[in-house]
Amino acid sequence: MGRAPCCSKVGLHRGPWTAREDTLLIKYIEAHGEGHWRSLPKKAGLLRCGKSCRLRWMNYLRPDIKRGNIGADEEDLIIRLHSLLGNRWSLIAGRLPGRTDNEIKNYWNTHLSKRFKSHGTESNVKKRAPRPTDRDPKKREKKSNGNGNKKQKKSSSSRGNEDTAEIKVHLPKAIRITSLPISRNNSFEYNSVLSGSPASQQGGVDTETEDLQVPWSSEIKDAGGEGDCSGVVINAGDEDHDHEGVNECESQIPKDNMLEKLYKEYLQLLNPEEDQAQLDSFAESLWA
């Protein structure tokens, strides 16, 4: 299937976004809404490719984005979900209100992966098949004249690790999902629910997620059940990370802790007793 490049790269601005560009993009989207990324830059007066605009909006400019300060509970959930889902960043992000896949991916790569690497407990990461055409000379060239060999290429966290997870996770074929019944486009007020004010987008994130009136909280309730999570130990042996209770059975979960509940829902599905068909159907529903 031939596909034209998303933009002709000639004459387009690249690299970090300026405040002015941000403003232009925000104003345009406020006026016209999201979508039509290809034509957006031109209409908005931006010398950027549509893809770049989309990324900027999705990851940094959307009003419901939380920035910085990933809390202990969020970190915990990231670790656990990663152990279940692998590098499905968007899926993980979908379970962390206000967080983006890129942010979680970066957080994992910079903060968490080392931890697990050093303990040899890297979770069950589903890796993409190697790409046939990758990282061509063009790039290398670019790299070598930019900042020079400023630093060694960092080894990317999820690459080249032997999967040593203790649990085998059923990983259905990755398909595009809307991770929650919430469109990212619509304005479900995470920001108002979670953070109360735009100010909280700058750090000072309230990681207390209890009692959130989020659309899916009822789902979690309904999912209910107190799985015994027998035999499921995740990320065991990591002493230096500050959240014990990685073994779910040992942790006292506040009844109203939404994130914990959510995770329990996953855990139940990893119960070895669980019927594979049931697991499959859950997977289907998850991706659907």
Added chain:
DNA sequence: AATTGTGACAACCGCTATACT
């Protein structure tokens, strides 16, 4: 004070899936 190394994260890239014509 200058240089080098490292961590963090924003941004880019190539790819696939889906929707549309």
Added chain:
DNA sequence: AAGTATAGCGGTTGTCACAAT
């Protein structure tokens, strides 16, 4: 049915700030 546009994903790279030497 086939081609194209668009959206979205995950891997990778570039750049900056700061620490160490």
